[in-house]
Amino acid sequence: MAMSALERPDMALLVRQRLTENAGDLDALFALAAIQARSGRLSEGLTILDHVLRLDPRYPGAWRFKATLHRMNGQTDAERSARERAEDAEP
């Protein structure tokens, strides 16, 4: 996929650096889940996102992002469940 002229080009590198410094960096893990999903690796993205939610079940936006990925994966029950969790978890 072509990169936008305005996109930060080093995002993947930045994520890798942050995770090297701290493998439990939730912000970097959330970004990594998004990068994986955008590259078509939905299952990998979901696995990382589940890890984020185990570490912090109230991470902002994570349940709704999980619902989006389940929808893209055609998993409607899981999508609904994630959406319900989002209602309780959001700040």
Added chain:
Amino acid sequence: MSTPAPILRMKICMAGEASVGKTSLIRRYVLDEYDDRYVATLGTKVTKKILSVPDPKGSGPLAVSVILWDIMGTSTLRELLKEAYYHGAEGIFAVADHTRKDTLAALDAWSRSIRSVAGDIPTFGLVNKHDLPADPTFADAEVDAFFDKRGWLWSYTSAKTGDGVEDSFRRLVEQVLAGRRAP
């Protein structure tokens, strides 16, 4: 004994390209601090600030807990993350960089993405880094025309000096409140 008035909650989202100063604007507004080092935002950052604003109905001040969502300014992830970020948002700060004209035109795509999730919510344009020399092709009249055409309030800001920041946040909160209470 009278019951204290409830604190109203309001979700406001930052939008705009990478390194326009979204995080710095929040830092200036909430902490009145500025740091020259650029640290790219990853993931989601949520910051709360309680402020007192006039009740649009005129019955005294209202306490509002503003929940500011700061996001990754990565346009290629925008569609993927739009529901995660923008669900329930009541207002948008659309941030451009006074030194990069292309960041202004990019606000349309951010606005479309947000509105596809949150509906037609108030948008306030911030042209940040006004303390720096402007992009020479970036005329004041053009900025004004851009926001006027879209019906968005806007302001120049500088997260570095604080100019325009407090006032802009307050104006968007008041605009959202006014819309909430419309019949």
